[in-house]
Amino acid sequence: MERIDILGYRPDRHKVFTKELLSQTDDKVLHNIVKKAAEELSSPMAMINIVLDHIQLFKSSFGLPATLEAAGGTHRDVSFCQYVVKNDQYFKVSDAKHNKEVPQQLVSEYGISSYLGVPIYIDEVVIGSLCVLDTKSREFTKNDIKVLEKLAKLVNRRLKSITEKRNQNRLEITESALLPGIRELIETLKPIQDSIYKGYANASAVSSYMNCSKYLLFNNHLFDETPRLNFEAAQEANSQNIDMLANIEMALADVTDCVNALKNLTLNTAYSHLSEIIISAQDLSRNSTKAVGGFGIPDFPSDPLIYTKNNIAVAIVTNCILAITNELINRNAKDGILIQIVEGDSNNILIQMSSQNLDAVAYQKIHDSLTILLNSEPHVSLNADEKGICLSFNTVV
Structure with a gap:
């Protein structure tokens, strides 16, 4: 299927979506983290995505196709990150083209073949994921997951700093x-x-x-x-x-x-x-x-x-x-x-x-x-x- 929405309506998450968190500004700290994620896992693309009711918002990204970068987000039902939020744990896809349990739009339009995402949090509420993507099929290892989870902690720290404008x-x-x-x-x-x-x-x-x-x-x-x-x-x-x-x-x-x-x-x-x-x-x-x-x-x-x-x-x-x-x-x-x-x-x-x-x-x-x-x-x-x-x-x- 081109689109799949497995997350549903989650009003319990609304309380953490502050104006500061959802502002699409060029945050150098977050950009450096996604760049490092791409480098550490040898992936051409990396993103910090915030999964909302209808869309996933690109908080920061590296290596995306120009049209996707310009869009600043996608509809939630074409995203892989919704699985991370749904299960509150890492989610990986080795060969998306042959995995009919995940949405196929990004696969057909941008050639996305593999994905690894780990949860990111605000006040212990999972809001999205730090993820890497590749146009080639690949198996992600336990060490890959460990590296990405370590970087996700840096994302959490930075997002907390941003939202502390809540003062x-x-x-x-x-x-x-x-x-x-x-x-x-x-x-x-x-x-x-x-x-x-x-x-x-x-x-x-x-x-x-x-x-x-x-x-x-x-x-x-x-x-x-x-x-x-x-x-x-x-x-x-x-x-x-x-x-x-x-x-x-x-x-x-x-x-x-x-x-x-x-x-x-x-x-x-x-x-x-x-x-x-x-x-x-x-x-x-x-x-x-x-x-x-x-x-x-x-x-x-x-x-x-x-x-x-x-x-x-x-x-x-x-x-x-x-x-x-x-x-x-x-x-x-x-x-x-x-x-x-x-x-x-x-x-x-x-x-x-x-x-x-x-x-x-x-x-x-x-x-x-x-x-x-x-x-x-x-x-x-x-x-x-x-x-x-x-x-x-x-x-x-």
């Missing part, structure tokens, strides 16, 4: 987590300023009473209705000042908590205790979650150190809370969010988030909206079922 994604996570905290700062400052203005007005009332008292004391004037009314006004003003001071004190406490949480987002510390992360996330999301009933700090059966860096862990938890909050706001629900901590195995801890107002469909929607934010964090996983959203963090042993 921009981390910045976007942090920024989206910062916004509600900043909004809370702004909203909290408004009543503080209003209280100050009222404080000035009340202080004037107190001053008026004091002026009357001063006059009475120094002039021995008999009490009449005016100073008595002034006294009552001053007493009421003083009571209001006490109430406003209490409001200011609570508002400032909220501001302090929020500022501390924002500070945590800027601290790139290696590890943090789980309780610190949850508290910071609560402080950052409070201005939003109060509209749906808020959430309480959960009980901690233990308080492990989280492997994920502090600012990223806080941002991830905050974004999960905000995603649930937005869904509750859309439903005009106000029964709050329930957060529970569950110990996993010896290397991870689970944060379970749920609401009695949400169902499995809502949780899956939330999960899908958050997945892209987590595709660069190997020590965090996200799951959803009818019970809620579950974040799993690796812990420091």
Whole structure:
């Protein structure tokens, strides 16, 4: 058959296909690797291919026919690399023309006769292959496979370096987590300023009473209705000042908590205790979650150190809370969010988030909206079922 598609639809691989990974730029490091692969295995052609849903993308190549080089890729169902991805192991073809189990288009059009490909990975997900091709039939040896697998490790290292531009994604996570905290700062400052203005007005009332008292004391004037009314006004003003001071004190406490949480987002510390992360996330999301009933700090059966860096862990938890909050706001629900901590195995801890107002469909929607934010964090996983959203963090042993 000219075309064969054995891979099928694999959405689990989508999370690693970043813009940086799929950009077709002339990467000298990758080019040197494919050139070395061709030389080491005495093959006229070598390629680094990324196998996508419909095409295989030539990330780097050496020795290809001009038309194939210019195309920059082929349809996936004519590729040999799809077999590498499908089986997550090396795949070899000694005589493609007489092997009807592989697609024949490249055989008939470009005379490809033999092929050897080994997997390449991003975050332990097989994305394609490093391969060599020849127009002559040949048997690839165990040593050939070993050499190519060694070079594939260099490819993995380089691709990881390229995709670490994902730090921009981390910045976007942090920024989206910062916004509600900043909004809370702004909203909290408004009543503080209003209280100050009222404080000035009340202080004037107190001053008026004091002026009357001063006059009475120094002039021995008999009490009449005016100073008595002034006294009552001053007493009421003083009571209001006490109430406003209490409001200011609570508002400032909220501001302090929020500022501390924002500070945590800027601290790139290696590890943090789980309780610190949850508290910071609560402080950052409070201005939003109060509209749906808020959430309480959960009980901690233990308080492990989280492997994920502090600012990223806080941002991830905050974004999960905000995603649930937005869904509750859309439903005009106000029964709050329930957060529970569950110990996993010896290397991870689970944060379970749920609401009695949400169902499995809502949780899956939330999960899908958050997945892209987590595709660069190997020590965090996200799951959803009818019970809620579950974040799993690796812990420091």
